[in-house]
Amino acid sequence: MSEQADGCARVTLGSTEVMCGVKLEMDSQEAPTVTVSQGERKIDFTPWLPSKPCIQVQVDYTPSLLREHNASELSMLTSTMQDMLQACYAFSGDSYGPLPARQFVVVPYAKYWVLHVDVYVMSWSGGNVLDTVFAAVFCALWNTRIPETRVMAMDRTNQGEQDAMNEDHDDPAGIKFITRGRKNTSQNTNAVDYALVNEWEHGRALEGREDVPVCVSVYPFQGTFLLDPTLEEECALSCCVAVLASPQGRLYGVRQRGEGELTLDSIHKATEVGLQYAKLLAQSLPASLPA
Numbered sequence: 001m002s003e004q005a006d007g008c009a010r011v012t013l014g015s016t017e018v019m020c021g022v023k024l025e026m027d028s029q030e031a032p033t034v035t036v037s038q039g040e041r042k043i044d045f046t047p048w049l050p051s052k053p054c055i056q057v058q059v060d061y062t063p064s065l066l067r068e069h070n071a072s073e074l075s076m077l078t079s080t081m082q083d084m085l086q087a088c089y090a091f092s093g094d095s096y097g098p099l100p101a102r103q104f105v106v107v108p109y110a111k112y113w114v115l116h117v118d119v120y121v122m123s124w125s126g127g128n129v130l131d132t133v134f135a136a137v138f139c140a141l142w143n144t145r146i147p148e149t150r151v152m153a154m155d156r157t158n159q160g161e162q163d164a165m166n167e168d169h170d171d172p173a174g175i176k177f178i179t180r181g182r183k184n185t186s187q188n189t190n191a192v193d194y195a196l197v198n199e200w201e202h203g204r205a206l207e208g209r210e211d212v213p214v215c216v217s218v219y220p221f222q223g224t225f226l227l228d229p230t231l232e233e234e235c236a237l238s239c240c241v242a243v244l245a246s247p248q249g250r251l252y253g254v255r256q257r258g259e260g261e262l263t264l265d266s267i268h269k270a271t272e273v274g275l276q277y278a279k280l281l282a283q284s285l286p287a288s289l290p291a
Contacts, residue, residue, distance in 0.1 A: 007144025011136040015125035020136035023116045054104045055089040061121040098211030134215035145203035152193040213244045213252040216278040218270040243274025247282035
């Protein structure tokens, strides 16, 4: 759909259409030093992950939507969707949501990939805009390819530190950000360089893409549940429960929207319904994508 994007998708549910593009950007960091005390000893470590997020989400809408919706409503909606998406890919342990962080490291402690996920709402004529946005992000990330790279030059000190990073898979101390670093042996890190092994379209797929979440909005109504309502039906309903889940059934979160009140039992039942259909939706999306 876009030759400049490293991953892209256009998803239409009903009359609601959303585009999503993923762009990879190489970024650099000056690795900070963290001092760790072990009894009377003090050891300096340098975390191998950057301090800022490797996945950055931006949600926007086409100006043509202003003909049918007011600007404050659209701004609030896009802000809410952006916050929900960014929370799904927040750094936790050694991953960004479902995506392992190691795949973004190009040169340890120096260079790494940043994924810019740009979502554009083209049309909104139903209550399924949130579900459409998450489906578009799922498809775009599924199509994203990361170029294979190799380090061009590395001194013996840095080579040993890279091997230590590759071998460090467990963290019995429970302080991953510190222990998954390197012990400083000098003030100079001796800059290294990298080279692309293959072209962008022949790169590797994102590790963890099979766990990327989708969203299903469940609307409780007179003892039953309504999915994918039209815009008119949504206006007549007081609240909904947005369920975020992966194809494997991993529940990422539940968010109640609207001004209506729901009992805990209703939320629990809506979550079960949303989880069931989110799994079906997430499992069906890869089959609809071009090979």
